[in-house]
Amino acid sequence: MNSWEVLEREEVEFLGSTWTLLPGVYPMQRVRSSRFFWERLQELGPVESFLEIGCGSGALSVLGVKAGTYRSATAVDINPTAVENTLLNARRHGVESRVEVRRSDVFASLDEGQRFDLIFWNSPGVFLEEGATLTDHERSVFDPGYVAHTRYLSEGSTYLTENGRLTLGFCGNGDLRLLEQKAADAGLTMKTLAEDDQGSHPHWLLEFRH
Numbered sequence: 235m236n237s238w239e240v241l242e243r244e245e246v247e248f249l250g251s252t253w254t255l256l257p258g259v260y261p262m263q264r265v266r267s268s269r270f271f272w273e274r275l276q277e278l279g280p281v282e283s284f285l286e287i288g289c290g291s292g293a294l295s296v297l298g299v300k301a302g303t304y305r306s307a308t309a310v311d312i313n314p315t316a317v318e319n320t321l322l323n324a325r326r327h328g329v330e331s332r333v334e335v336r337r338s339d340v341f342a343s344l345d346e347g348q349r350f351d352l353i354f355w356n357s358p359g360v361f362l363e364e365g366a367t368l369t370d371h372e373r374s375v376f377d378p379g380y381v382a383h384t385r386y387l388s389e390g391s392t393y394l395t396e397n398g399r400l401t402l403g404f405c406g407n408g409d410l411r412l413l414e415q416k417a418a419d420a421g422l423t424m425k426t427l428a429e430d431d432q433g434s435h436p437h438w439l440l441e442f443r444h
């Protein structure tokens with residue numbers, strides 16, 4: 235799709251350590267977003283339990299557990315290669331007993347009754363017409379019809395602990411007004427916790443509350 239698509243297995247440096255990156259998985263070391271969200275998420279911890287939707291390489295969950303910001307993390311992705319990739323990186327960094335990894339379409343594979351103090355998704359914020367067929371790599375960038383975002387917003391609160399927080403990492407190539415409308419439709423207000431305006435397009439760390 236573009237020059238930053240991962241075509242073969244790589245060993246890469248990200249935030250001071252080495253990570254495995256598998257084909258089609260979001261290359262966190264080549265973009266601004268993963269680093270920005272990692273830094274800003276640290277300010278929301280420490281918490282007991284972290285749920286990362288769309289974990290990609292798993293770097294944010296693995297680093298957060300390693301740093302002690304999260305006692306445990308559940309990391310899910312719709313892309314099976316991202317699931318495999320996160321398992322590899324959790325083992326590589328010695329935190330596999332505290333990072334549970336699953337394949338899931340947003341919250342679909344979570345157990346009933348599971349609750350988290352912090353839920354986050356560095357989401358594929360670029361809007362496409364509903365029904366478009368995507369490769370694994372494209373699914374890191376596009377969400378046709380904002381179907382997955384709509385589910386994230388409407389179902390997310392169900393998985394929060396009493397004082398838990400539902401957050402989203404969103405990019406300036408996405409439709410922020412449409413996202414806010416989807417949040418309102420789900421009975422949520424949207425607040426900007428942090429903004430990165432240094433790159434080619436901005437990124438926002440957003441929080442949604444009833």
Ligand SMILES: C[S@@+](CC[C@H](N)C(=O)[O-])C[C@H]1O[C@@H](n2cnc3c(N)ncnc32)[C@H](O)[C@@H]1O
Nearest residue numbers: 260262268288289290311312313339340356382
């Ligand atoms: C922008 S990437 C973020 C990857 C990683 N969290 C990071 O920050 O480096 C978005 C991720 O969301 C995943 N994704 C897309 N649609 C999804 C869905 N419906 N359910 C779960 N994950 C999804 C993609 O496969 C991709 O790994």
